[in-house]
Amino acid sequence: MTTAPTHTDPAADYTPPPAVPDDLKDVPGLLRWETTSREEAFAHAATLTKETFTYDEVYGQFVTVHQYIDAPPQAVYDYLTDERNLNEYTYSTRDFAPTDTPGLYQGRDTLLDDETKIFLRIDGNPDALTVDMKCAWDQGEELWMVYIHRIISAETVLGKSGSVVIWTNCHHPYYDKNPHPELASSPERPWVGDTWGLFYAGHKVEIDNLKKILELRHGTAA
Amino acid sequence: MTTAPTHTDPAADYTPPPAVPDDLKDVPGLLRWETTSREEAFAHAATLTKETFTYDEVYGQFVTVHQYIDAPPQAVYDYLTDERNLNEYTYSTRDFAPTDTPGLYQGRDTLLDDETKIFLRIDGNPDALTVDMKCAWDQGEELWMVYIHRIISAETVLGKSGSVVIWTNCHHPYYDKNPHPELASSPERPWVGDTWGLFYAGHKVEIDNLKKILELRHGTAA
Numbered sequence: 001m002t003t004a005p006t007h008t009d010p011a012a013d014y015t016p017p018p019a020v021p022d023d024l025k026d027v028p029g030l031l032r033w034e035t036t037s038r039e040e041a042f043a044h045a046a047t048l049t050k051e052t053f054t055y056d057e058v059y060g061q062f063v064t065v066h067q068y069i070d071a072p073p074q075a076v077y078d079y080l081t082d083e084r085n086l087n088e089y090t091y092s093t094r095d096f097a098p099t100d101t102p103g104l105y106q107g108r109d110t111l112l113d114d115e116t117k118i119f120l121r122i123d124g125n126p127d128a129l130t131v132d133m134k135c136a137w138d139q140g141e142e143l144w145m146v147y148i149h150r151i152i153s154a155e156t157v158l159g160k161s162g163s164v165v166i167w168t169n170c171h172h173p174y175y176d177k178n179p180h181p182e183l184a185s186s187p188e189r190p191w192v193g194d195t196w197g198l199f200y201a202g203h204k205v206e207i208d209n210l211k212k213i214l215e216l217r218h219g220t221a222a
Numbered sequence: 223m224t225t226a227p228t229h230t231d232p233a234a235d236y237t238p239p240p241a242v243p244d245d246l247k248d249v250p251g252l253l254r255w256e257t258t259s260r261e262e263a264f265a266h267a268a269t270l271t272k273e274t275f276t277y278d279e280v281y282g283q284f285v286t287v288h289q290y291i292d293a294p295p296q297a298v299y300d301y302l303t304d305e306r307n308l309n310e311y312t313y314s315t316r317d318f319a320p321t322d323t324p325g326l327y328q329g330r331d332t333l334l335d336d337e338t339k340i341f342l343r344i345d346g347n348p349d350a351l352t353v354d355m356k357c358a359w360d361q362g363e364e365l366w367m368v369y370i371h372r373i374i375s376a377e378t379v380l381g382k383s384g385s386v387v388i389w390t391n392c393h394h395p396y397y398d399k400n401p402h403p404e405l406a407s408s409p410e411r412p413w414v415g416d417t418w419g420l421f422y423a424g425h426k427v428e429i430d431n432l433k434k435i436l437e438l439r440h441g442t443a444a
Contacts, residue, residue, distance in 0.1 A: 014319040014320065016309075016316075016317045016319070017306055017309045017310070017317075021310060023438065023439075024310065024435065024438075027434050027435070027438060029430070029434065030431050030434055030435070031313055031427045031428075031430075031431060032310075032312075032313060032431070033313055033314045033316070033332050033333075036313075038332075038333070038334070041313060041427075042420070044423075044427070045420045045423035045424055045427070046420075046423070048422065048423035048426060048427070049277065049419065049420055049422065049423045050277065051276065051277060052274040052275060052276055052277070053274060053275055053277070053280060054273065054274055055271065055272065055273060055274070055275070058275060058280050061288070061290075062288040062386075062388070064286045064288070064388065064390075066283070066284040066286070066390070068283075084239055087238075087239045088239075088243060088246065088254075090254075091253055091254060091255055091258075091263060092255045094238075094255070095238045095239075097236040097238070098236065110255050110260075111255075111260070112260070125347070125349060125350040127347060127349070127350070128347040128349070128350030128352045130350045130352060130372065134378075144381065146374075146378055146379045148372065148374060148379070148388070150352065150370065150372055150390075152368075152370060152392070156356075156368055157368045157370070157392035157394060158392055158393070158394055158395070159366065159394055159395050159396070164284075164392055166284070166286065166370070166388070166390050168286075168288070168372075168388050170288075170374075170379035170380055170386055171380070172379060172380055172381055173380070173381050174381070197271065198264070198267045198268075198271055200270065200271065201266075201267035201268070201270035201271045202267055204270060205253045205263075205266070205267070205270070206253075208251070208253075209252050209253060209254070212249050212251060212252055213246065213249070213252070216245065216246075216249060217245075
């Protein structure tokens with residue numbers, strides 16, 4: 001009596017999908033190898049690869065800053081999820097203290113005047129190393145200013161120890177129009193959204209602050 | 223007999239941190255409100271806010287593309303974590319099939335020739351809606367090309383239904399030097415890293431493909 005081999009080819013019953021799925025045949029502008037030759041695709045890529053980009057092309061709708069930090073990913077996560085640390089690495093958000101609402105903190109943003117209240121909640125996912133800072137000026141009911149972070153092991157993506165931090169803000173419509181002008185610290189105070197065009201600069205400064213502070217504390221400062 | 227009030231002020235025992243922590247007093251280049259006035263800070267921000275940026279300034283070390291997609295975050299997550307779908311929305315990665323190693327898939331990348339093998343593992347975190355595609359050409363032992371994704375609820379960050387997808391690649395040193403040239407499909411084949419300078423274009427095309435396909439399937443295509 002012979003025994004059938006127990007090894008099975010894991011791909012034996014795999015059927016590849018069709019080269020062009022039926023419902024995609026008429027979608028305008030899809031760029032796929034089956035329907036756009038390598039030569040055409042590279043020519044198209046060359047047109048998108050401009051020597052220079054305008055500020056709005058890059059930072060009009062989404063503002064992402066990146067930084068390599070020579071500190072362990074878990075240490076970066078722990079630092080970013082502690083609301084007391086905004087005092088150190090941000091330019092102007094200060095003195096977050098607990099409110100009656102669990103997880104909601106109130107502080108000051110001294111960016112444009114001395115009286116502006118800022119509310120904050122930090123949502124972190126320790127497994128994914130994501131950190132979302134949800135905030136708003138003047139009121140804590142709707143936290144629409146969202147600072148989205150991911151911390152990545154630099155070992156994985158750059159082949160060296162440390163962390164990569166990716167930090168994104170999205171152009172929420174409230175930046176263009178304050179939903180609660182009556183809550184401003186004074187009628188003359190400019191709106192936070194008036195500084196949207198400086199978010200790349202402001203967040204680049206702050207992610208550089210973050211790098212300097214964490215590398216100082218971890219003994220890895222250049 | 224009177225009863226003490228049970229309400230306690232959650233901030234009553236909160237002591238604000240020092241305005242400038244001792245160890246940060248001598249760190250060069252930290253930009254904080256206590257030591258750099260608003261006028262100086264805004265002047266500095268203005269110098270960083272250039273009218274145009276070169277390609278390398280924006281995409282030299284990190285290539286991030288963003289897209290709004292009018293489909294639910296969970297649907298975007300489900301689509302991105304299914305390796306069969308790379309057949310549809312990528313330009314040239316095709317026919318991923320299981321290997322003997324659980325979770326590791328092998329397919330073809332037709333970007334530069336017809337013979338190049340590509341290996342892939344997809345790590346998703348369903349709570350954080352992160353999706354990391356770890357791949358490599360020619361071998362599946364070290365998956366150093368990492369496609370980092372976050373899916374965000376557009377309700378949270380843009381005040382409307384749908385999703386924002388943030389997709390980042392980092393400039394791993396292997397892009398500059400193939401660690402295994404002996405495994406190439408032919409000695410003449412260019413290296414994947416030779417196309418690093420086209421990653422913005424390539425990934426913009428692919429995230430636009432993703433938007434078109436998902437909005438078609440969700441009945442929200444413009």
